[in-house]
Ligand SMILES: Nc1ncnc2c1ncn2[C@@H]1O[C@H](COP(=O)(O)OP(=O)(O)OP(=O)(O)O)[C@@H](O)[C@H]1O
């Protein structure tokens with residue numbers, strides 16, 4: 001007679017999914033995806049309506065204060081379209097985008113990983129919390145000054161500033177998410193012999209994501225802003241550099257055009273990338289809403 | 296070395312303390328194949344702790360646990376469904392953990408859902424869209440889906456109404472008879488214990504001692520309401536059950 005743990009021993013023999021079944025389920029998934037995409041575009045119209053309201057207010061401000069203080073939206077768009085013809089937009093935008101995205105990925109990656117470790121380990125949390133609080137306490141502008149000294153006028157200053165200014169947000173989100181995981185569900189998973197990795201994937205991660213997405217959204221937004229700020233102050237090209245030049249020339253429509261471009265990038269990264277991913281992973285949440293899950 | 300050759304599960308001289316406070320000492324249990332053992336006792340006497348130790352969720356501080364089976368499943372007091380999975384995926388969760396292919400586990404989940412009285416359209420719903428009773432049905436289906444050799448029930452039906460409780464008890468009795476699994480069934484309710492179990496263990500509130508063990512006459516499922524009522528009625532006057540009913544009165548007061 002052997003002493004065995006219930007998690008070992010043979011499972012239900014795995015059978016290969018039959019081909020027609022797989023085809024049908026793939027078809028269903030395709031239809032689902034198309035439906036979901038349609039809904040997403042449709043909800044985009046509502047967002048667009050909000051943006052147009054903002055544009056109307058901008059136009060009103062322009063009519064009150066005149067072109068020198070606030071150029072008209074249309075004029076700005078024309079300048080922006082003009083910029084699209086030249087080479088400097090592509091160069092500046094790609095520089096800024098590369099720095100902002102690198103900064104975002106590093107900040108979100110480091111913050112999430114450290115936060116998750118702190119959430120699992122009480123000792124790690126005790127050590128890391130004060131460090132993060134100190135880093136958070138240093139104003140971003142001070143990081144720019146320090147990064148300028150360390151990196152000079154290169155993109156590194158912008159990236160470092162983004163990372164230091166925004167990784168605490170992901171850290172706090174991941175820490176909170178892991179610390180508030182449902183231990184009862186974890187015990188349920190353990191009772192079926194689920195490994196630590198399986199339990200993380202199926203029990204902790206879905207819960208953690210609802211803490212991470214708001215943190216990541218804030219991080220990507222501030223990544224663009226901080227990058228432009230660092231570029232402007234460190235004179236290291238990018239959109240920030242172009243802004244500095246336009247300001248020196250007192251070319252207000254050009255300033256506005258660059259600002260609109262940065263805002264567009266921030267909007268695209270939030271509504272075009274992060275939000276669709278969030279919607280896909282958190283479909284179950286809408287099941288609890290009064291109008292139910294959309295099928 | 297397993298002390299009892301045929302037993303599925305043996306707890307030998309098990310004791311446990313939480314934060315230095317001893318809950319129980321020297322607890323022995325032998326669970327034979329196909330046997331349903333009910334564990335009754337007043338609130339806080341350590342029933343859940345014993346069940347968690349038996350199910351391997353908690354390491355006992357003293358004593359040994361011997362297991363001689365392939366797999367087990369636990370039905371908790373709360374449904375403990377994963378809110379981000381549909382009913383189908385929740386029922387199939389244990390199968391997924393053990394590496395069963397998607398099409399096969401979906402088929403098994405659908406069959407089990409039907410057995411516990413869920414409708415096919417409930418399969419695509421998320422737990423928030425189910426009633427409390429439906430969630431507990433799904434939790435029972437999830438446990439039975441892995442074809443366990445031993446099932447641990449921790450007061451599984453305390454939160455459901457009396458009518459549904461009967462239905463779910465009958466379901467467990469039928470499943471145990473069909474699949475021939477052994478079960479440890481923790482409950483507060485003497486009538487429930489008498490309905491579902493072969494054997495009864497009564498724990499004391501004071502030190503978690505076993506104050507009594509008895510065989511319940513007849514097979515589960517063959518006892519009618521009258522017989523169950525008579526057994527409960529005659530036992531409830533005995534001293535060993537006094538504590539149980541006292542505690543119940545304390546809770547309801
Ligand atoms: N995780 C824990 N940490 C600390 N103490 C615990 C823990 N779990 C249980 N206890 C304590 O152990 C004792 C027994 O608890 P247990 O949950 O086993 O009782 P029970 O018999 O299942 O009660 P009930 O019928 O109310 O569910 C209680 O005094 C409780 O406070």
Ligand SMILES: [Mg+2]
Nearest residue numbers: 342343344449
């Ligand atoms: Mg309990």
